[in-house]
Amino acid sequence: MITKKVVLIGDFATGKTSLIRRYVDNQFSDEYLTTIGVKISKKTLQISDEIELQLMVWDIEGHTDVKATNPAYVIGAHGVILVGDITREKSIENIPLHLELVKRLLKKVPIVIALNKSDLLPNEIEIEIEKKVLDLDASLPEVLKVFDTSAKSSKNVEAIFITLSQALLL
Amino acid sequence: MHIQEIFNAIYEKHYYEYIVLDKTLNCIEFSDKVIDYVDIQEASQMYRNIIKLIPELVGLEDELQEIAQGSREGIEIPLVHRKKAFVTISIQAGRKSRYDEIESIIVLFENVSQFVQMQQKSIQDRNDKELLLLELDKKNSSLEKYNKHMMHLVEAEIEKNSRLTNEIIVTQREVIATMGAIGETRSKETGDHVLRVGEYAKTLALMAGLSEQEAEELKMASPMHDIGKVGIEDAILNKPGKLTATEFEVMKEHALLGYEMLSGSKQKLLQTAATIAYEHHEKWDGTGYPRGLKGEDIHIYGRITAIVDVFDALGHDRVYKKAWPLESILDFIKKESGTHFDPSLVKLFLDNIHVFISIQEHYKSDKKYHKV
Incomplete structure (x- = not known):
């Protein structure tokens, strides 16, 4: 079995815990309970008959103005998911800041971006969502792909982890 | 160790x-x-x-x-x-x-569970507060957008209303002038008479110290002063020469008829027109008709219209008479000051006669005016 460490980094209340909970346990809760420190969840993927991939998913305390992401949690990661809240402009503006931390601490590792909570935006601004995704994609060439996700509706949750897992095995 | x-x-x-x-x-x-x-x-x-x-x-x-x-x-x-x-x-x-x-x-x-327990509440509170502030910001920004949108709608609505109001005013004015002209046309007189009367009346009203709004209202309403004539039979209305006493009594009914036609409306302008129709044949000394009102009991609109109506009517041909020369008209008005007409209005009128003549010149549609 191949074991890989994946960390989710982003501003507080962007839905990192919810994305993990949706992916690992297929559960969701609207209640916001701030994450303190770090909690690790395991998810095993059967890649092929011979290959089993175990993801050690690190749910890290979110970045705030008074407390930045602790580098000790990021060191040793094999893959990174940067998370922003699509309804909170500042959390998206901070993604390049999180990316800088990743580049400083890790050698070339696969990175994907989740613009979460897309369920909170009305359908009519679907174009706006796509624009945000494309803009971010274009501005950060180090990033494999940008997804608009919803832990609530499950939209693209599996996709971010699958995309990252495939890259981890290359 | x-x-x-x-x-x-x-x-x-x-x-x-x-x-x-x-x-x-x-x-x-x-x-x-x-x-x-x-x-x-x-x-x-x-x-x-x-x-x-x-x-x-x-x-x-x-x-x-x-x-x-x-x-x-x-x-x-x-x-x-x-x-x-x-x-x-x-x-x-x-x-x-x-x-x-x-x-x-x-x-x-x-x-470090104890340490975390101590920290957890304050971190949770701080993050909740931060989220609340962000939410408020978002709501404020939505409200701002909504307000802007509403302002645009309100402005568009105001502009539309203002346009409609103007259209209504213009239409109202045209309807009134047309109604006045109908009355005049029935008595085979030109429609321009009512327009000139309106213009003179406004000018004299301003000279008498009425507000612009009142003067404008008088201008719009006074063309209907003879609307009651539509109820007078043609034989009397268009009779060449002098009317008999009986015929004149019938003719006098046009003042009351005009009042009854117009006073049913709740519109201020039509009520003003009703007053003018009712009182423009009243005389300062109380010998006028239909009610024999006297002095300032006659509405100032009626007193003003009385002077300018006579001024214009005498200057033009009618079925029962030829147009008078200006000098004769002015003499007549002077003579009737204090009996037929309000003397203070007559003074203002005569002192500024050049203004009224220039208005008359402006219309000129009736070439039968006789200059001295």
Whole structure:
């Protein structure tokens, strides 16, 4: 079995815990309970008959103005998911800041971006969502792909982890 | 002090648990309750690699090797959530003294649950507050957008209403002028008479000190002063020459008829027109009709219209008479001051006769006016 460490980094209340909970346990809760420190969840993927991939998913305390992401949690990661809240402009503006931390601490590792909570935006601004995704994609060439996700509706949750897992095995 | 003694000292404080590793990172010794923090199945076997016991160390293989080789001081992973508790995991080299060779690697678990419990509420409150502020910002921004949108709608609506109001005013004016002209046309007189009367009336009203709004209202309403004539039979209305006493009595009814036609409306303008129709044949000395009102009991609109109506009517041909020369008209008006007409209005009229003549010139549609 191949074991890989994946960390989710982003501003507080962007839905990192919810994305993990949706992916690992297929559960969701609207209640916001701030994450303190770090909690690790395991998810095993059967890649092929011979290959089993175990993801050690690190749910890290979110970045705030008074407390930045602790580098000790990021060191040793094999893959990174940067998370922003699509309804909170500042959390998206901070993604390049999180990316800088990743580049400083890790050698070339696969990175994907989740613009979460897309369920909170009305359908009519679907174009706006796509624009945000494309803009971010274009501005950060180090990033494999940008997804608009919803832990609530499950939209693209599996996709971010699958995309990252495939890259981890290359 | 031997490293074992240090462990014993730490262990007595009850906050710490530990695992001792050999330099190949295999477990060789555990404290009693360390089982609370590691994978039980893996820990039940001796000489297991530490990474099997502590998933947080996956990915840190190189760093652990560096610690074993002495090229890295240590690693600390703070506030790790573990079975409803929070621990800080520290990994460092174990030596008898700083000058001795590394004997082992020590993994220390410090239970920091109490510290986290103390911190948790304040962090949660701070984040909740921050989210609330962000939410408020978002709402404010939505409200601002909504307000702007509403302002645009209101402005568009005001503009539309203002356009409609103007259209209504213009239409009203045209309808009134047309109604007045109908009355005049029935008596075979030109429609321009009513327009000129309106213009004179407004001019004299302003001279008499009425407001612009009142003067404009008079201008719009006065063309209907003879609307009651539509109810007078043609034989009397268009009779050439002088009317008999009986015919004149019938003719006088046009004032009341006009009033009755117009006074049913709730519109201020039509009520004003009703007053003018009713009172423009009243005389200052009380000998007029239909009610024999006297002096200032006659509405000023009626008194003004009386002068300008006579001024214009005398200056033009009618079925029963030829147009008078201006001098005769002015003499007549002067003579009737204080009997037929309000003397103060007559004075204003005559003092400014050039203004009224220029208005008359402006219309000129009736070429039958006789200049002296």
